[in-house]
Amino acid sequence: MIPIAILVFIAVPSFRLLFLEQNIPPADVTVKATGKQWYWSYGYPDQGKFEFDSLMIQDKDLKPDQPRLLSVDNEMVVPVDKIVRVQVTGSDVIHSFAVPSFGIKIDAIPGRLNETWFKATKEGIYYGQCSELCGKNHAFMPIAVRVVSDSDFNAWLEDAKRKYARGDDSLPRALAARESANAE
Numbered sequence: 001m002i003p004i005a006i007l008v009f010i011a012v013p014s015f016r017l018l019f020l021e022q023n024i025p026p027a028d029v030t031v032k033a034t035g036k037q038w039y040w041s042y043g044y045p046d047q048g049k050f051e052f053d054s055l056m057i058q059d060k061d062l063k064p065d066q067p068r069l070l071s072v073d074n075e076m077v078v079p080v081d082k083i084v085r086v087q088v089t090g091s092d093v094i095h096s097f098a099v100p101s102f103g104i105k106i107d108a109i110p111g112r113l114n115e116t117w118f119k120a121t122k123e124g125i126y127y128g129q130c131s132e133l134c135g136k137n138h139a140f141m142p143i144a145v146r147v148v149s150d151s152d153f154n155a156w157l158e159d160a161k162r163k164y165a166r167g168d169d170s171l172p173r174a175l176a177a178r179e180s181a182n183a184e
């Protein structure tokens with residue numbers, strides 16, 4: 001009876017916390033992150049129909065200030081001091097979107113849209129990694145989030161809308177990435 005009483009005692013505050021964890025405050029920016037074998041794609045559904053791929057930079061192409069295995073060609077960009085809602089899904093197998101500095105880790109499951117949120121209070125680049133074993137290049141699909149000022153974010157957004165407009169080169173690029181990964 002004593003262990004049962006202890007469990008019931010723990011359960012009461014736990015259910016409250018579990019409920020609050022799902023509570024997402026009104027978001028300033030929404031980013032949709034899609035896990036793919038083996039890279040992430042980002043879209044900004046409230047800002048228009050564009051999406052881009054974020055591929056790890058290979059060792060031979062690294063610049064001196066870029067950390068190995070974490071740097072990507074196109075970072076996810078968000079404004080500082082704003083509530084960012086991240087919608088996470090997968091397009092092939094289960095991946096997991098994890099950025100330790102923001103305290104977030106959530107599964108990217110095909111056919112399901114998971115949500116979490118964060119608020120970055122300092123500008124800079126923050127790194128994370130896929131955290132669900134998803135195949136042979138699981139270790140090579142990092143997450144890089146660039147936190148910038150409001151004005152820089154708006155400038156980036158205008159640029160991104162043009163550069164990544166759907167129907168651009170996004171499909172061939174993704175296919176090329178997959179083929180080069182398979183060829184390794």
Ligand SMILES: [Cu+2]
Pocket residue numbers: 035036038094095096130131132133134138141
């Ligand atoms: Cu993955």
